[in-house]
Amino acid sequence: xxxxxxxxxxVRQFEAGVTALDVAKSxxxxxxxxxxxxxVGDEVWDATRAIYHDTxxxxxxxxxxxxxxxxxxxxxxxxxxxxxxxxxGVKFGIGPDIExxxxxxxxxxxxxLTEADLADIEKRMLELAREKQSYQRVEVSKExxxxxxxxxGDEYKLELIQELEDGKIxxxxxxxxxxxxxxxxxxxxxxxxxxxxxxxxxxxxxxxxKRKQLTRVYGITFPKQxxxxxxxxxxxxxxxxxxxxxxxxxxLFTFSQKVGAGLPLWLPKGAExxxxxxxxxxxxxxxxxxxxxxxxxxxxxxxxxTSGHYEKYGADSxxxxxxxxxxxxxxxxxMNCPHHCEIFSSKPHSYKDLxxxxxxxxxxxxxxxxxxLHGLTRVRGFTQDDAHIFCTPDQIKAEFKAVIKIIMRIxxxxxxxxxxxxxxxxxxxxxxxxxxxxxxWHKAETAIREVAEEEGLDTIAVEGEAAFYGPKMxxxxxxxxxxxxxxxxxxxxxxxxxxxDLSYIGSDNEKHRxxxxxxxxxxxxxxxxxxxxxxxxGKFPLWLAPEQVxxxxxxxxxxxxxxxxxxxxxxxxxxxxxxDRSEKTGRKIRDAEMRKIPFMLIVGEKEEAEGTVSVRKQxxxxxxxxxxxxxxxxxxxxxxxxxxxxx
RNA sequence: GCCGAUGUAGCUCAGUGGUAGAGCACUUCCUUGGUAAGGAAGAGGUCACGAGUUCAAUCCUCGUCAUCGGCUCCA
Numbered sequence: 001x002x003x004x005x006x007x008x009x010x011v012r013q014f015e016a017g018v019t020a021l022d023v024a025k026s027x028x029x030x031x032x033x034x035x036x037x038x039x040v041g042d043e044v045w046d047a048t049r050a051i052y053h054d055t056x057x058x059x060x061x062x063x064x065x066x067x068x069x070x071x072x073x074x075x076x077x078x079x080x081x082x083x084x085x086x087x088x089g090v091k092f093g094i095g096p097d098i099e100x101x102x103x104x105x106x107x108x109x110x111x112x113l114t115e116a117d118l119a120d121i122e123k124r125m126l127e128l129a130r131e132k133q134s135y136q137r138v139e140v141s142k143e144x145x146x147x148x149x150x151x152x153g154d155e156y157k158l159e160l161i162q163e164l165e166d167g168k169i170x171x172x173x174x175x176x177x178x179x180x181x182x183x184x185x186x187x188x189x190x191x192x193x194x195x196x197x198x199x200x201x202x203x204x205x206x207x208x209x210k211r212k213q214l215t216r217v218y219g220i221t222f223p224k225q226x227x228x229x230x231x232x233x234x235x236x237x238x239x240x241x242x243x244x245x246x247x248x249x250x251x252l253f254t255f256s257q258k259v260g261a262g263l264p265l266w267l268p269k270g271a272e273x274x275x276x277x278x279x280x281x282x283x284x285x286x287x288x289x290x291x292x293x294x295x296x297x298x299x300x301x302x303x304x305x306t307s308g309h310y311e312k313y314g315a316d317s318x319x320x321x322x323x324x325x326x327x328x329x330x331x332x333x334x335m336n337c338p339h340h341c342e343i344f345s346s347k348p349h350s351y352k353d354l355x356x357x358x359x360x361x362x363x364x365x366x367x368x369x370x371x372x373l374h375g376l377t378r379v380r381g382f383t384q385d386d387a388h389i390f391c392t393p394d395q396i397k398a399e400f401k402a403v404i405k406i407i408m409r410i411x412x413x414x415x416x417x418x419x420x421x422x423x424x425x426x427x428x429x430x431x432x433x434x435x436x437x438x439x440x441w442h443k444a445e446t447a448i449r450e451v452a453e454e455e456g457l458d459t460i461a462v463e464g465e466a467a468f469y470g471p472k473m474x475x476x477x478x479x480x481x482x483x484x485x486x487x488x489x490x491x492x493x494x495x496x497x498x499x500x501d502l503s504y505i506g507s508d509n510e511k512h513r514x515x516x517x518x519x520x521x522x523x524x525x526x527x528x529x530x531x532x533x534x535x536x537x538g539k540f541p542l543w544l545a546p547e548q549v550x551x552x553x554x555x556x557x558x559x560x561x562x563x564x565x566x567x568x569x570x571x572x573x574x575x576x577x578x579x580d581r582s583e584k585t586g587r588k589i590r591d592a593e594m595r596k597i598p599f600m601l602i603v604g605e606k607e608e609a610e611g612t613v614s615v616r617k618q619x620x621x622x623x624x625x626x627x628x629x630x631x632x633x634x635x636x637x638x639x640x641x642x643x644x645x646x647x
Numbered sequence: 648g649c650c651g652a653u654g655u656a657g658c659u660c661a662g663u664g665g666u667a668g669a670g671c672a673c674u675u676c677c678u679u680g681g682u683a684a685g686g687a688a689g690a691g692g693u694c695a696c697g698a699g700u701u702c703a704a705u706c707c708u709c710g711u712c713a714u715c716g717g718c719u720c721c722a
Contacts, residue, residue: 103717114651115716201717202650209719213650216717244715248658257695257713309722316720335722369648369720370713378721467722486721518722555679582679590683604681616682 003054020047021187024059034061036191037070037184044070046137046184062223072097074135074174074186075125075195075221076104081177082124083217087111091154092179093205093214100482101220105203107156113215118197121217129192133175135185142166145180156205156214192221194228241480243533244375250538250596252529252546253376262373262380264526269546274525276544278361280413280643281385281521284406290359290387295339297363301329306499307338308435312468318367336362337493337518340388341500344514349504354514355391355399361525362386376530377485383525389517390502393443399517400451400473400490407475407488407521413643414532414541416477419487421457423448424465424472434468440494445471447492469495470518480534487528491518538596539618543643548635549576550597551613552588554604556580561608565601565628572632576601593618599635 001013004023014023020038024031024047035047039058044066051057060067076095083090083106093105106113140148142161148171149157157180161169172181174189186192196219203216222228239245247253252270259265266274282292301320304310313334320329333339340358349356363383372378389399411419425445426434434441448471452459459473466472475488493516496502503511522528532540542548549569553562562578569576579588585602592600601613613631615623626634 112651199716200651203718204649207719209649213718215650218717255713261713307722313722337722364722366722371648371650371718372720373714469722552682554681557679582677584678584680584685585682586680587684588682593683600682602682606681614681622682 002051004051005054005056007056007058014051016052017050019050020045020057020059023057031059031061035059036061036067036186039066044184046135046187048134048187049137049184069097070184070186071191071221071223072102073184074189075192075219076102077135077172077174077177077179077181077185078125078128078189078192078221079121079197079217079219080104080106080179081175082121082128083113084177086117086120086124087113091156093156094160095179098218101198101218103216103218105156105205105214105216107212108215113200113217115200118200118217122195122197122219125192125195128175129189129195131175132188132190134188135183136173137183137185138171138173140169140171142169145169145171148178149180191223194222194225196220196228196232238480238482241534241537242375243377243479243530246533246538247376247530249594250533250546252533260380261370262368262378264376264379264381270529272546273540273544274529277522277525277528278385281410282359284409285357285359285387288357288402288406289355290357293340293343293358293360295333295336295343295360295362297333297365298330299333299339301331303338303342304331304334307335307341307496308469308499309334309338312435313366316367318365332365333362334364334366336360336364336384336386337388337496337516338500340386341496341502341516344388344390344502345500349390349514351392351504351506351512354504355389355395357387357389359385359387376526377479377483379526382527384520385522385525385528386518386520389519390497390504390514391517392504392506392512393515396447396492396515396517397451397454400447400492401455403490403517403519403521404451404455404457404473407490410488410521411475414535416535418477420476420484421452421459422465422474422476422486423452423459423461424467424474425461425463426466426471427464430464434466436469436495436498440498441471444492444494448473448490467491467518469493475523477531477535479531485527485531487523487531488521489519489523492516493518539598540596541642542598542635543639545596545598546575547577547595547597548574549599549601550592550595551576551578551601551603552585552592553578553580554585554602556582558603558605558608562603565603565613568628569632569635572636574632574635589616601631 002016003011004014005011021032021035024035037044037060038047039060040051041055060070062068062071073096076097080092080095087108089109091107095104096102142164145161146158149161161180170182172179172183172185197217198220199218201216202213204213205211220231250269251267252273253267254265256265298321301310317334318332320331322329343358344356361383363381365381368378368380391399426441470491470493472489472491474486476484476486478484497513497516502514504514506512551562551565553559559580566576566578579592589600596618598618600616602616603613607613612625612627615626615631617623
C-alpha cells in the first residue's frame with residue numbers, strides 16, 4: 001500500500017500501481033471524467049500512469065494551467081497524426097504546448113502546406129478525437145528509439161534522440177502516430193472537442209536561421225465548442241485594440257511608402273499625445289535632477305568605432321553618409337550614448353559633480369530587418385526618452401533605484417499593472433558577442449541583481465538578453481494580441497566609459513573611471529504610444545486625450561452658445577471642439593463615441609437659457625446637467641488627479 | 648533576411664481575360680433635430696509598381712516594393 005496526500009492534506013491509502021485516474025474515481029466519477037493529468041510530487045504525469053511510491057497528488061483539470069498544457073500538448077500529437085495520415089511522408093520537428101494552444105514544426109517535403117489545408121486537418125483531427133484513442137506511454141532504449149526513427153527516415157527526431165540519455169527516453173503512441181515525447185498526455189483523445197488551427201508560418205529548425213526552415217502550424221483546442229467560440233470572440237476583441245487599426249481610426253500616425261517603410265509619420269493628434277507624455281516625463285526628470293542635452297542626428301564614423309557600435313552593427317546599419325571630403329563618413333545615430341559620452345568629456349569633472357544625469361529625447365535610426373517592422377512597436381526611426389547617468393561605483397545602486405522609482409511612477413500614472421521585470425544577462429555560451437572584461441560584466445550584473453533583491457522586485461533573469469556593452473533591467477508588457485515588448489530599460493555599463501576614456505577626479509586627487517547607467521522609462525515614444533493605445537483601447541486618460549471635450553449643439557440655433565462654451569473651456573486650458581455639422585444629435589453622439597472623445601457636451605435651448613451644459617461621458621452615458629464652471633472644475637480636477645500621481 | 652499569405656476609392660471589402668462595384672467617409676442640397684447612424688444627389692480609382700504572355704491583363708507569369716502571420720534579429 002502507498003500513501004497519497006491530496007491538496008487538502010488528507011492522506012489516503014491505495015494499492016501500489018494506482019493511477020491518478022483511479023484516485024479521482026475513488027473521489028467521484030464526475031471528477032474522473034474531467035481529469036486531464038496529475039501532478040505527482042513536482043512532476044506532471046499522465047493520469048493513467050501507475051504510481052508506486054508515497055507522494056503528494058494533485059488532479060489536474062481544464063481549470064489548471066498544467067491541465068491545459070497537457071490538453072494542448074496532446075492536441076499537437078493529434079494534429080501530427082492527422083497530418084501524417086493526410087500527407088504521408090512528412091517529417092516532424094518539435095510540437096510543444098504554448099501559452100495559448102500548441103504548434104508542430106513539420107518538414108512537408110515537396111508538398112507545400114498552406115492555410116487552405118487547415119480546414120482538412122481540423123476535420124481529420126476531430127474525426128480522430130472521436131475515436132477516443134488512448135495515449136500510451138512506452139519506455140524505450142536509445143537504440144530502439146534510433147532504430148524506429150531511422151526506419152521512419154525522420155532526421156529531426158534522430159537529432160533530438162542523439163542528445164538524450166539512454167534509459168530516460170519515452171515514446172507516446174496514439175492511434176497511428178508514435179512520437180518521441182516526454183509527456184504527459186491526456187488519457188485519450190476524446191477530451192478534445194473543439195479544434196482551431198490558427199495560423200501557419202515558417203520556423204527555423206532549432207531556432208537557427210542557418211538551418212532548414214520547417215512549416216509551423218499553430219492551433220488551439222478546447223474541451224467544449226462553446227469555449228472555442230468564446231476564445232474566437234476574444235481574439236476579435238483583441239484585434240479591435242490593435243494600435244495599427246486604432247492609430248488609423250483615431251488619426252494618430254500613418255506610414256508612407258514614399259517616405260519609407262518603418263518611418264512613422266505622426267499626425268496632429270498623435271503628436272499632441274506624444275508631446276504630452278514628453279512634457280510629463282520632462283517634469284518628472286527635472287525633479288529628479290536630470291539636465292537636458294541636445295545632440296545631432298548624425299555622428300562621425302569614428303564616434304561609433306570608439307563606442308563599439310560600428311564593429312557590432314556597422315554592416316547591418318543604414319549605409320554611411322559620405323561627404324566631398326575623401327574618407328569622411330557619418331552615420332545616422334543608432335544610439336545617443338556615444339554623443340552623451342562626448343558631452344561628459346567636454347570638461348573635467350570632480351567626484352563632487354557626480355552623479356551627472358544627461359537627458360534627451362533623442363531620435364535614432366536603425367536598419368531593422370524588413371520582416372521585423374511592426375506598426376509603431378518596431379520601426380527604423382524612433383525617439384528614445386534617453387538619459388545617461390555618469391556616477392561613481394558607489395552611487396550605482398542609489399541611482400538605479402531612483403530610475404526604478406521613475407518607471408514605477410510612470411507605469412502607475414498610466415495604469416500599467418501587468419508588466420514583467422526582466423533581468424537581461426549576457427549569454428555565457430557566446431562571450432564573443434560582448435565587449436568588456438568579465439570582471440566588469442560580473443560587477444554590473446551583480447549590481448542589478450542586488451538592486452532587484454533590495455527593492456523586492458519580482459523579476460525573471462534571462463541569459464542572452466543583455467546589450468552588447470552591459471546587462472539590463474527591462475520592463476516588458478504585452479500587446480493586445482499577447483506579443484511581448486520591452487518598454488522601460490535600465491542598463492549598467494562599465495564599458496563605454498572605458499572606451500571613451502571618461503574620468504573624474506576623486507577626493508584622492510586621482511583620476512577615476514565613472515560608471516554609466518543608460519535608461520529610458522518609456523523606451524521609445526513610438527513603442528510606448530503603441531502599447532498605451534492597446535492598453536486603453538484608444539480611450540486615453542483625460543490628461544492625454546488629444547481632444548478632451550466635444551460640444552454638440554442641438555441645432556444651428558445654438559451655435560453661438562456652443563462657441564461661448566468652447567471659449568470658456570479653452571480659457572480653462574481644456575481641449576474642446578464643436579461638432580457644427582447639420583446632423584441630428586444622435587448622429588453627433590455616435591460619431592463622438594466612435595472617436596473616443598472623453599466628454600460630450602450637448603447644448604440646446606434649455607442649456608443656453610440656464611448657462612449650463614448637458615454632459616455625456618464616453619462609453620458611460622448621460623451625467624446630467626452642469627454649470628460651465630462646475631464642468632470645468634470637474635475636468636481640471638480629474639486631469640490633476642490622473643497626471644499628478646505621487647506615491 | 649527567411650517561410651507563407653495579401654495588395655481594388657480616404658476606410659472596410661465585393662468582382663471579372665474585353666480598361667470596375669458596394670457600404671461608410673467626402674461635397675452639395677433638403678432637413679433644425681435632445682443622448683449611438685434623417686433624406687437625396689454628386690464627386691472620387693494608372694485595380695501597389697515594373698516587365699512578360701495575349702488581339703486584349705486589374706485578373707495569367709516573373710520581378711520589385713509594401714502590409715499581415717510567424718521564424719530569426721533587436722545597440
